[in-house]
Amino acid sequence: FNVLPHNLADAHMNGSVHIHDLEFFAGRPLNCLQHDLRQFIKYGLKVDGTGDHTSVAGAPNHIETLMNHSGEIMLAAQQNMSGGLAMSLWNVFVAPFAVGLPYEKIQQAVEMFIFNLNMAYAARGGQVPFTSVGLEFTVPDFLKNEPAYGPGGKQVGVYGDFEKEVRLIQRAFTEALIKGDSEGKPHLFPNTIYYLRKECLTPEFTEDIERVHFLSAKFGTAYFINMLPKYMGNHTNYMGCRTRFSDDWTGDWDTDTLRTGNLAYVTMNLPRIGYNARDENEIFDYLDDYMSIVEDVLMIRRERALKCLNDYKLLPFLTQKVGDDPYYRIENSTLSFGFVGLNEMLMAQTGAGLENPDSNKLGLKVIQYINDRASQLKSETGLRWSVIQTPAESTAYRFATMDREKYPDQIICNGDSSASYYTNSSHVPVDTGMSLPEKIKIESEYHPITRGGHIFHAFMGESYSNPDSLMSLTDKITHKTDIGFWAYSSALSFCVNCKTLMKGLQSKCTHCGETQEVEWYDRITGYVQQVGHAKNASGGWNAGKKQELLDRNRWEK
Incomplete structure (x- = not known):
């Protein structure tokens, strides 16, 4: 003051x-920052900004190194920001590093990145960094002829050359989120944001989009960007908190x-x-x-x-x-x-x-x-x-x-x-x-x-655990509304005692009968978070948000 x-x-x-x-x-x-991963692919990484106090990494040569750098970029930038960090077009910029790799190796690299973000418990007095990642189902038209940068920071053609790899990385990322952590809980970070563009709203991408809706039905952690309304331009990015940037400032x-x-x-x-x-x-x-x-x-x-x-x-x-x-x-x-x-x-x-x-x-x-x-x-x-x-x-x-x-x-x-x-x-x-x-x-x-x-919140009931129901709703939102950013939120309960994940807000574990150590999860405003319902919870929502959680009308068919 x-x-x-x-x-x-x-x-x-x-x-x-x-x-x-x-x-x-x-x-x-x-407050917050939208990163450009290409710059660190080209120039390497100085996590302290100068290289005076930390080791300096050159341009990455392997996908594993790039995964590590991606996480370190987020954590290092968090020390300079009061709000969140994001990387849009992430799988497009990573794609040149996946050329020729078996799918299992891509999966392992992506899981490394996700766990890194969820285990970097060093931000703002004992939190993981607030991170968001934007994923594409295909290479957007405006990027297809843009120079692509790969191992060693060298130009390796244009991004349109890496359509296959873009799709494989998105699939690996989504499958890792569906799997959850070793206890079966959802990964709360990064806030994962999927772009719905005219380029991907075709039968060719139905399986990929269905997989994301399975994630939404299971954990409610996915977000969607609708790029069809005119006000969205060629490229718009968001964070899980809802801050937004579009190409309507300078036009670039x-x-x-x-x-x-x-x-x-x-x-x-x-x-x-x-x-x-x-x-x-x-x-x-x-x-x-x-x-x-x-x-x-x-x-x-x-x-x-x-x-x-x-x-x-x-x-x-x-x-x-x-x-x-x-x-x-x-x-x-x-x-x-x-x-x-x-x-x-x-x-x-x-x-x-x-x-x-x-x-x-x-x-x-x-x-x-x-x-x-x-x-x-x-x-x-x-x-x-x-x-x-x-x-x-x-x-x-x-x-x-x-x-x-x-x-x-x-x-x-x-x-x-x-x-x-x-x-x-x-x-x-x-x-x-x-x-x-x-x-x-x-x-x-x-x-x-x-x-x-x-952001538009759709708080979903049990009948919307069916991915096909969510797919149908997504089709209506993208083609018939000006909604730009939304998520399907599902309340979850997790028994700390026996590690059982349950749908809805449950006060008693359906598997072991535990009543005191049952934690709740739901979207607080923009992102999914622990509510603090379990007796020994280390954090949680304020009283007003807890009341709002109980008041939410959850839509059924």
Whole structure:
């Protein structure tokens, strides 16, 4: 707080806005990063950014070395970032290293990478790095004639030459995730994101896509990107947390989506605007005030990031040179307006939430207003402003808890006094009685106007354990909606005593009868995580999120 003016610090403390990752604001102010694996294939790896304090690796010659480097890149970068790390186009960039290898060796190499990410217990005080990997079913058209780099960092043709290897690596990765760890639990990282492009939505790829839906039906850990809507461009990447980058900044997919990330976002408490605004005009007056606070915080954070990068030399992994340029491209990073509780704001103003068509029109108007402000700032500052559906793991709980005390006679929230929470961003409430198609229709309208990041959650019931049912739903989402990013989430229970994995939220093991040491798993906001239900659990969700978990309506056929 010492680096912020009092009015901005007060806005966070009183719950008007939430400044994320405050503990990292002064020395590690950058949120997340989309890596470009090609740079480390070409130039080798300095995990400390300089080579002064660690061994230096040259360009990898073998797939096993590249797997190790991929994991070390994520872990090293985590020391410079407050948020997540991702690698999109991963299997395309790895493909030249798989030429001529037996499938079993590709499988072993991929499993090494996955276990490496899940066992690097060294990030942020005892966590594994928050990692995401984007996988392609085939080489995207825009990459087919791009130079490919292979063993020794040498050019080995173009990526279109490695179609076979791209498919084998994706298959090996998916099969490793289906297998799980040695106890049968799901691998929670990396968040694995599958691209659905027109190039792969053909009968030739049906088996590959079915395999991924088997993974979704079993563990609910896969994510999907729908590249068919026009606003998605040629290339768009996401992270499991939902931050998003597309080739709509400069028009170049490389510049716009790689070696950059979300610099930071600040979240606005929309329900509080609903409690205070006397009419629709005042909603936008309050929004102007809140957005002004967000702008000031983000500009200070950006200045702080520049000092940490260039003056204080605190982030050497990011400033290391690849060729003649610094690895991290801050000029392409996003500054994002986040928001929580659109549904409750609408209920406070109109008496109805997003499920009501007239109320939803006001909701779209509100988010478009924020989006218009981001576009205006792009023109005024030359910086990459955007709007994001805040993940709000703790923010939805914090805002509702504070507002329950501040507005006891007006509060509209979910849960009770011991576990209150607002609805995430522009989502329909988790306990909605709407049908799944109705929910998809409403939420898909918000994806094109939240281009800093968004996600659609489908919390699935037992009948959707059938991969064919999920395949049918995927076909409808990709061809008939503007949903850009989504996941099918399934609640799981795991008996710590006898290592039995069960569907649904179970309080008693169906195999051994254990009642105290049964852990739950589900998607908290963007990624699957341990809930903390077992008696001796070492971590878990906050009270608001645990209540939301119990409130979730799970769709059956």
